Amino acid sequence: MTYADYIRAKTANHSPEPKKPDNSKKTILSLCDYSGIWSDPYREAGYNVIQIDLKHGDDCRLLTLEEVGSVYGLLSAPVCTAFSAAGARHWKKKEEEGDEQLIEGLSIVDATLRFVYLNKPKFWVLENPVGRLKHYIGHHKMTFQPCEFGGWCDNPAEDAYTKRTCLWGDFQEPEKKPVDPVDGSKMHRLYGGKSERTKEMRSMTPRGFARAFFTANQ
Numbered sequence: 001m002t003y004a005d006y007i008r009a010k011t012a013n014h015s016p017e018p019k020k021p022d023n024s025k026k027t028i029l030s031l032c033d034y035s036g037i038w039s040d041p042y043r044e045a046g047y048n049v050i051q052i053d054l055k056h057g058d059d060c061r062l063l064t065l066e067e068v069g070s071v072y073g074l075l076s077a078p079v080c081t082a083f084s085a086a087g088a089r090h091w092k093k094k095e096e097e098g099d100e101q102l103i104e105g106l107s108i109v110d111a112t113l114r115f116v117y118l119n120k121p122k123f124w125v126l127e128n129p130v131g132r133l134k135h136y137i138g139h140h141k142m143t144f145q146p147c148e149f150g151g152w153c154d155n156p157a158e159d160a161y162t163k164r165t166c167l168w169g170d171f172q173e174p175e176k177k178p179v180d181p182v183d184g185s186k187m188h189r190l191y192g193g194k195s196e197r198t199k200e201m202r203s204m205t206p207r208g209f210a211r212a213f214f215t216a217n218q
Protein backbone atom coordinates (compact mmCIF):
# COMPACT_ATOMS: atom_id res chain seq x y z
CA MET A 1 0.00 0.00 0.00
CA THR A 2 1.41 3.39 -0.98
CA TYR A 3 1.35 6.26 1.49
CA ALA A 4 -1.32 7.96 -0.67
CA ASP A 5 -3.50 4.82 -0.51
CA TYR A 6 -2.97 4.71 3.25
CA ILE A 7 -4.14 8.32 3.67
CA ARG A 8 -7.10 7.73 1.34
CA ALA A 9 -8.16 4.63 3.29
CA LYS A 10 -7.70 6.38 6.61
CA THR A 11 -9.78 9.39 5.64
CA ALA A 12 -12.40 7.56 3.56
CA ASN A 13 -14.96 7.34 6.33
CA HIS A 14 -14.13 10.66 7.86
CA SER A 15 -15.53 13.15 5.38
CA PRO A 16 -16.58 16.20 7.36
CA GLU A 17 -20.31 16.81 7.87
CA PRO A 18 -21.58 19.30 5.29
CA LYS A 19 -21.87 22.67 6.99
CA LYS A 20 -25.44 23.64 7.82
CA PRO A 21 -26.38 27.12 6.62
CA ASP A 22 -26.71 29.76 9.32
CA ASN A 23 -30.33 30.92 9.02
CA SER A 24 -30.49 32.77 12.31
CA LYS A 25 -30.49 36.17 10.64
CA LYS A 26 -33.41 35.33 8.37
CA THR A 27 -36.73 36.28 9.93
CA ILE A 28 -39.90 34.39 9.10
CA LEU A 29 -42.97 36.35 10.16
CA SER A 30 -45.77 33.86 10.68
CA LEU A 31 -49.13 35.58 11.21
CA CYS A 32 -52.28 33.93 12.56
CA ASP A 33 -50.20 30.89 13.41
CA TYR A 34 -51.63 29.33 16.54
CA SER A 35 -50.33 25.76 16.12
CA GLY A 36 -46.90 26.73 14.79
CA ILE A 37 -47.12 23.92 12.25
CA TRP A 38 -46.51 26.10 9.19
CA SER A 39 -43.48 27.78 10.73
CA ASP A 40 -42.09 24.59 12.37
CA PRO A 41 -39.77 23.58 9.51
CA TYR A 42 -38.21 27.07 9.51
CA ARG A 43 -37.75 26.94 13.29
CA GLU A 44 -36.11 23.52 13.00
CA ALA A 45 -33.76 24.90 10.31
CA GLY A 46 -32.64 27.68 12.65
CA TYR A 47 -34.54 30.63 11.14
CA ASN A 48 -35.60 33.46 13.42
CA VAL A 49 -39.35 32.76 13.51
CA ILE A 50 -41.75 35.41 14.84
CA GLN A 51 -44.95 33.48 15.46
CA ILE A 52 -47.97 35.71 16.00
CA ASP A 53 -51.46 34.71 17.04
CA LEU A 54 -54.16 36.47 19.01
CA LYS A 55 -54.55 33.35 21.14
CA HIS A 56 -50.89 33.69 22.11
CA GLY A 57 -51.58 37.31 23.07
CA ASP A 58 -50.41 39.14 19.93
CA ASP A 59 -52.56 41.06 17.48
CA CYS A 60 -50.79 41.10 14.11
CA ARG A 61 -52.47 44.42 13.21
CA LEU A 62 -50.63 46.15 16.04
CA LEU A 63 -47.13 44.89 15.25
CA THR A 64 -44.73 47.72 14.54
CA LEU A 65 -41.97 47.75 11.95
CA GLU A 66 -39.43 48.04 14.79
CA GLU A 67 -40.75 44.89 16.47
CA VAL A 68 -40.47 42.92 13.29
CA GLY A 69 -37.28 44.24 11.68
CA SER A 70 -36.43 42.97 8.23
CA VAL A 71 -38.53 40.06 7.02
CA TYR A 72 -37.13 37.28 4.85
CA GLY A 73 -40.36 35.31 4.46
CA LEU A 74 -43.94 35.90 5.48
CA LEU A 75 -46.62 33.27 6.14
CA SER A 76 -50.19 34.25 6.97
CA ALA A 77 -53.38 32.28 7.62
CA PRO A 78 -56.00 34.93 8.48
CA VAL A 79 -59.36 34.13 10.06
CA CYS A 80 -61.70 32.90 7.33
CA THR A 81 -65.10 33.22 9.04
CA ALA A 82 -66.14 36.21 6.94
CA PHE A 83 -64.79 34.83 3.66
CA SER A 84 -65.16 31.05 3.51
CA ALA A 85 -67.68 29.61 1.04
CA ALA A 86 -68.55 27.12 3.80
CA GLY A 87 -70.22 30.03 5.61
CA ALA A 88 -71.74 31.55 2.44
CA ARG A 89 -75.31 30.87 3.50
CA HIS A 90 -74.75 33.18 6.47
CA TRP A 91 -73.21 36.08 4.50
CA LYS A 92 -76.49 37.85 3.74
CA LYS A 93 -77.69 37.56 7.32
CA LYS A 94 -74.32 38.77 8.61
CA GLU A 95 -74.40 41.76 6.25
CA GLU A 96 -77.86 42.68 7.48
CA GLU A 97 -76.45 42.69 10.99
CA GLY A 98 -73.59 44.95 9.88
CA ASP A 99 -70.19 44.61 8.24
CA GLU A 100 -68.20 44.13 11.41
CA GLN A 101 -67.03 40.56 10.79
CA LEU A 102 -66.05 41.37 7.22
CA ILE A 103 -64.14 44.49 8.27
CA GLU A 104 -62.43 42.51 11.03
CA GLY A 105 -61.39 39.79 8.56
CA LEU A 106 -60.18 42.32 6.01
CA SER A 107 -58.17 44.21 8.62
CA ILE A 108 -56.05 41.09 9.22
CA VAL A 109 -55.58 40.53 5.49
CA ASP A 110 -54.66 44.22 5.13
CA ALA A 111 -52.09 43.93 7.93
CA THR A 112 -50.47 41.03 6.05
CA LEU A 113 -50.34 43.06 2.85
CA ARG A 114 -48.93 46.04 4.75
CA PHE A 115 -45.96 43.93 5.88
CA VAL A 116 -45.50 42.64 2.34
CA TYR A 117 -45.52 46.17 0.96
CA LEU A 118 -43.19 47.65 3.56
CA ASN A 119 -40.83 44.75 4.32
CA LYS A 120 -40.55 43.31 0.82
CA PRO A 121 -39.86 39.73 1.91
CA LYS A 122 -38.14 37.29 -0.45
CA PHE A 123 -41.36 35.24 -0.44
CA TRP A 124 -44.82 35.68 1.05
CA VAL A 125 -47.98 33.62 1.16
CA LEU A 126 -51.49 34.08 2.46
CA GLU A 127 -53.79 31.09 2.94
CA ASN A 128 -57.58 31.17 3.02
CA PRO A 129 -60.32 28.75 2.00
CA VAL A 130 -62.30 29.03 -1.22
CA GLY A 131 -64.71 31.93 -0.77
CA ARG A 132 -65.15 35.63 -1.31
CA LEU A 133 -61.70 36.92 -0.39
CA LYS A 134 -60.91 36.96 -4.13
CA HIS A 135 -63.24 39.94 -4.49
CA TYR A 136 -60.92 41.96 -2.25
CA ILE A 137 -57.40 40.77 -3.15
CA GLY A 138 -57.82 39.19 -6.58
CA HIS A 139 -57.45 35.65 -7.83
CA HIS A 140 -55.37 33.11 -5.86
CA LYS A 141 -52.08 31.71 -7.18
CA MET A 142 -52.89 28.06 -6.43
CA THR A 143 -55.22 25.82 -4.47
CA PHE A 144 -54.49 22.50 -2.77
CA GLN A 145 -55.93 19.65 -0.76
CA PRO A 146 -53.97 18.41 2.29
CA CYS A 147 -53.81 14.89 0.79
CA GLU A 148 -51.80 16.24 -2.15
CA PHE A 149 -48.86 16.74 0.23
CA GLY A 150 -49.47 13.73 2.53
CA GLY A 151 -46.32 12.01 1.24
CA TRP A 152 -44.21 14.63 3.06
CA CYS A 153 -45.52 13.51 6.49
CA ASP A 154 -43.71 10.95 8.65
CA ASN A 155 -47.13 9.32 8.85
CA PRO A 156 -48.81 10.01 5.48
CA ALA A 157 -52.19 8.92 6.91
CA GLU A 158 -52.14 12.13 8.97
CA ASP A 159 -53.00 14.24 5.91
CA ALA A 160 -55.05 11.73 3.90
CA TYR A 161 -58.06 14.05 3.76
CA THR A 162 -59.63 16.75 1.62
CA LYS A 163 -60.18 20.40 2.51
CA ARG A 164 -59.49 22.65 -0.44
CA THR A 165 -57.84 25.93 0.37
CA CYS A 166 -56.22 28.74 -1.64
CA LEU A 167 -52.84 30.47 -1.58
CA TRP A 168 -52.09 34.01 -2.67
CA GLY A 169 -48.63 35.55 -2.80
CA ASP A 170 -45.21 35.42 -4.32
CA PHE A 171 -43.59 32.06 -3.62
CA GLN A 172 -42.29 28.89 -5.29
CA GLU A 173 -45.04 26.32 -5.67
CA PRO A 174 -44.38 23.35 -3.37
CA GLU A 175 -43.87 19.89 -4.81
CA LYS A 176 -46.85 17.58 -4.39
CA LYS A 177 -46.50 14.06 -2.97
CA PRO A 178 -50.10 12.87 -3.02
CA VAL A 179 -51.69 10.17 -0.92
CA ASP A 180 -55.18 8.72 -1.35
CA PRO A 181 -57.74 10.83 0.53
CA VAL A 182 -58.98 7.77 2.39
CA ASP A 183 -60.23 9.98 5.23
CA GLY A 184 -62.42 12.08 2.92
CA SER A 185 -63.40 15.36 4.54
CA LYS A 186 -62.30 14.18 7.97
CA MET A 187 -62.00 17.71 9.36
CA HIS A 188 -65.72 18.30 9.01
CA ARG A 189 -66.62 14.77 10.05
CA LEU A 190 -64.49 14.75 13.20
CA TYR A 191 -64.32 18.43 14.02
CA GLY A 192 -67.58 19.87 12.68
CA GLY A 193 -68.64 21.50 15.95
CA LYS A 194 -68.64 25.14 16.96
CA SER A 195 -66.38 24.85 20.01
CA GLU A 196 -63.06 26.68 20.04
CA ARG A 197 -61.20 23.35 20.10
CA THR A 198 -62.95 21.94 17.01
CA LYS A 199 -62.39 25.24 15.17
CA GLU A 200 -58.69 25.03 16.03
CA MET A 201 -58.44 21.45 14.78
CA ARG A 202 -60.20 22.36 11.52
CA SER A 203 -57.95 25.30 10.79
CA MET A 204 -54.57 23.73 11.58
CA THR A 205 -52.10 23.90 8.73
CA PRO A 206 -51.50 20.40 7.30
CA ARG A 207 -48.00 19.24 8.24
CA GLY A 208 -47.16 17.69 4.87
CA PHE A 209 -47.97 20.95 3.10
CA ALA A 210 -45.85 22.90 5.62
CA ARG A 211 -42.81 20.71 4.90
CA ALA A 212 -43.29 20.93 1.15
CA PHE A 213 -43.68 24.71 1.34
CA PHE A 214 -40.50 25.05 3.39
CA THR A 215 -38.54 22.87 0.98
CA ALA A 216 -39.57 25.09 -1.94
CA ASN A 217 -39.13 28.42 -0.14
CA GLN A 218 -35.90 29.02 1.77
Ligand SMILES: C[S@@+](CC[C@H](N)C(=O)[O-])C[C@H]1O[C@@H](n2cnc3c(N)ncnc32)[C@H](O)[C@@H]1O
Pocket (backbone or CB within 6 Å): 031, 032, 033, 034, 035, 036, 037, 038, 052, 053, 054, 055, 058, 059, 060, 061, 077, 078, 079, 080, 108, 203, 204, 205
Ligand atom coordinates in the same frame (compact mmCIF):
# COMPACT_ATOMS: atom_id res chain seq x y z
C1 LIG B 1 -57.82 30.21 10.33
S1 LIG B 1 -56.92 30.17 11.85
C2 LIG B 1 -55.33 29.67 11.27
C3 LIG B 1 -54.68 28.66 12.17
C4 LIG B 1 -53.35 28.16 11.66
N1 LIG B 1 -53.46 27.55 10.36
C5 LIG B 1 -52.71 27.19 12.65
O1 LIG B 1 -52.24 26.12 12.22
O2 LIG B 1 -52.67 27.51 13.84
C6 LIG B 1 -56.76 31.87 12.19
C7 LIG B 1 -55.94 32.22 13.39
O3 LIG B 1 -55.85 33.64 13.46
C8 LIG B 1 -55.80 34.03 14.81
N2 LIG B 1 -56.14 35.46 14.87
C9 LIG B 1 -57.35 36.04 14.84
N3 LIG B 1 -57.25 37.37 14.87
C10 LIG B 1 -55.94 37.67 14.93
C11 LIG B 1 -55.18 38.87 14.99
N4 LIG B 1 -55.79 40.06 14.98
N5 LIG B 1 -53.84 38.78 15.07
C12 LIG B 1 -53.22 37.58 15.10
N6 LIG B 1 -53.88 36.39 15.04
C13 LIG B 1 -55.22 36.44 14.94
C14 LIG B 1 -56.77 33.08 15.48
O4 LIG B 1 -56.49 33.00 16.86
C15 LIG B 1 -56.51 31.78 14.72
O5 LIG B 1 -55.57 30.97 15.38
